[in-house]
Structures are given as structure tokens and as C-alpha cells.
Amino acid sequence: MDAWAISSSFYSICFVRVPDGAGRRLEFSGIGEFHLYDSANANGGVTKKLMQFAAKNKPSVLAHVDDTAIDLLMAHAPDARLIWAHTGIGGAPAARVDALFSKYPQLMGELSYRPQGEQAPSGGSERHEVRKRGGPYLCPDWRTLLLKHPTRFMIGSDTWVNQRWQYYEELMKGYRVWLGDLPPDAARRIGWSNGAELFGVKTGN
Numbered sequence: 001m002d003a004w005a006i007s008s009s010f011y012s013i014c015f016v017r018v019p020d021g022a023g024r025r026l027e028f029s030g031i032g033e034f035h036l037y038d039s040a041n042a043n044g045g046v047t048k049k050l051m052q053f054a055a056k057n058k059p060s061v062l063a064h065v066d067d068t069a070i071d072l073l074m075a076h077a078p079d080a081r082l083i084w085a086h087t088g089i090g091g092a093p094a095a096r097v098d099a100l101f102s103k104y105p106q107l108m109g110e111l112s113y114r115p116q117g118e119q120a121p122s123g124g125s126e127r128h129e130v131r132k133r134g135g136p137y138l139c140p141d142w143r144t145l146l147l148k149h150p151t152r153f154m155i156g157s158d159t160w161v162n163q164r165w166q167y168y169e170e171l172m173k174g175y176r177v178w179l180g181d182l183p184p185d186a187a188r189r190i191g192w193s194n195g196a197e198l199f200g201v202k203t204g205n
């Protein structure tokens with residue numbers, strides 16, 4: 001499933017066509033979400049070019065990857081703005097996420113699809129949206145992490161298929177509960193303005 005990471009045709013489709021037929025440059029502010037199920041593919045030829053393209057042209061990159069791949073991706077282009085989709089997915093504990101955020105000032109974290117439960121399900125990670133199974137609040141490690149880096153996290157909807165929009169309202173309600181447990185400025189940043197600023201949306205502040 002990671003074939004795109006080493007396929008030169010993928011790169012051509014995405015980037016060689018960036019200027020349109022009239023020679024105008026097409027504008028976009030983000031690339032992704034892309035998946036790498038095998039973190040070694042973060043070293044794929046296309047992946048490397050994509051990160052270097054992002055560093056040069058400044059679109060943000062949203063990557064669904066594990067923590068090992070974060071190191072590999074950032075090694076290609078330390079100046080790229082990388083957003084880690086479902087931050088910590090793959091099982092990275094809060095301390096590991098904290099270390100990556102300290103190491104890479106350009107790294108940001110998106111917080112959708114964090115499987116719940118005391119044990120990480122396969123392919124998931126330890127939960128951060130709940131204190132205990134079914135509970136609505138952040139667990140202490142992740143609350144501390146978010147408050148340590150309040151300018152670098154953002155909520156997300158993970159609406160990658162139409163069906164997901166059916167759960168959008170419920171998802172946002174859940175976010176409001178734990179955001180309401182944070183200091184207002186941090187909640188406002190994580191819930192809205194970090195993402196808005198990143199993509200040039202007026203915040204109204």
C-alpha cells in the first residue's frame with residue numbers, strides 16, 4: 001500500500017502537473033493525508049522528494065505514520081512543516097512525542113482517530129482522549145503534553161471517506177468536552193487557531 005513512496009509516476013502526477021496548462025501555478029497549501037504503513041518507506045525516493053518540495057514551496061504535509069517515520073521524514077527536510085496525523089499513532093507514548101516535538105520545531109500534531117481503551121489495539125496507540133475507558137477527559141500524560149506545546153496541536157475530523165461526516169457532530173462534541181478541561185487560551189489554540197493560522201484562515205482575534 002506504500003507503493004506511491006517509490007513510484008516516480010506518483011511524483012509526476014502530483015508535482016509535474018502543478019503548473020496548469022496556461023502556465024499558471026496552481027495554489028495549494030497542503031499535501032496529504034498520506035499513509036506509510038511501513039516506516040522504511042519514509043526513505044522512498046518519492047517521499048524524500050515530496051518532503052523537499054514541501055520545505056521549498058511551503059505547503060504543509062499531513063502524514064499518517066509512526067514515530068520512526070517522523071525521524072526519517074524530517075531528516076529529508078528539517079524545514080518542512082510536517083503535521084503528524086493522529087499524533088502518536090503506532091503506540092508512541094507521550095514522552096516520545098514530546099521528544100520529537102522538542103527535536104523538530106516545525107513538527108505539529110493532529111489529534112483525530114485516537115483509539116480508546118486501556119490497551120492499544122493493533123495499529124493504534126495508547127489513548128489520550130480518555131482518562132479511563134469510556135471517560136471523556138484527557139489522560140494526564142497527554143494533557144501535560146498538550147499544555148507544554150499549546151501552539152503545536154490541532155484537532156482534526158479525519159473525514160477521509162464520506163461516511164465519516166455522519167459522525168462529525170459527535171466527534172466535535174467529544175473534542176469540546178476535553179478542550180473545556182484545558183485553560184481557555186490553549187483550548188482556543190488547539191481547537192481552532194493553530195490550524196487556522198497554519199492555513200491562512202482569518203481567526204477573528
Ligand SMILES: [Zn+2]
Nearest residue numbers: 033064085086
Ligand atoms: Zn489517517
